[in-house]
Amino acid sequence: MKKKKSVVTRYNRWGYIFLIPFAVVFVTFQLIPLCTTIYNSFFENYMSGLRKVGPNFIGLKNYAKLLTEGDLGKYFCNTMIMWILGFVPQIILSLLLSAWFTNPQLRLKGQRFFKTVIYLPNLIMAAAFSMLFFTLFSKGGPVNSILIAIGVFKEPYDFMAHIGSVRGLVGFMNCLMWFGNTTILLMAGMMGIPDSLYEAAEVDGATPGQIFWKVTMPLLKPIFVYVLVTSLIGGLQMFDVPQILTNGSGDPMRTSMTLIMYLNKHLFSKNFGMAGALSVLLLILTGFLSAIVFQVTAKDEVQ
16 A cells, blocks of 8 residues: 555656646746736836936835826726727627537538638737728728718718727727637537537427527536636736727827726836836736626526
8 A cells, every 4th residue: 555655656746847847937927027016016116317216115105196196097997998899799799600600400511711710810919900900990091981982971080089989999909809719719618518408408499599598608607707707807908909009198088098008108117116006906906806707607606
């Protein structure tokens, strides 16, 4: 018995050995920067012209300044609005495509081709995507030319000067870039549902709509919650699309300025104390919103 136990112990060592690269990378590139960011958030450390101020320990003053003097609430609302504008059509489109592709009764042809096509936008860099849309929707761009030619507008419409159009473009781009990834995840969840459940529901006389809402959606809930939480985290970290589309200004009137764009301005001005405090607040906010999602989605769990 003792010999068998020693053999198992020696075998288990290989698991720890293979974990070493991950542990080294995690500690070096995630844990240490996280601790450093939290540490810097308690210091006054910025550039005033050519003069460096700090680092001077000031406690929670950076946090108090962000919460009382800054436009943190406004930028949070901007971020959430643009995330919702992208996520709602994205999840609807992904659910629809997933239901179509996984329905054996439809027998759709060329599924592999269409699955590849819908995932391609996710492979395009957000910077390239933003530059493309900036060119397409500029005052002299092809979209304005087409709309004028068909009589929708009499003169070019400045998409970048209106709140609704800028936010709508950001949401539309996020939807296009991520609906393919969401579709693949939801399809994986739907394909894991046993066919016997669908057959039993059909025998009981359930309609396709009832099968989807009463069978598919409840069993798809773990994947759906995962998609919702990861999309929420990605939405809070939204940066590249609005940054490039508005040239970093968040115009019009900073209504498209996101939390990470606000953080980037502090980093650009080398205000590391405020940037650290904002990063910590963003971490807390992400954890709080994710906990709310888990709490709400767990309400109908069987007790």
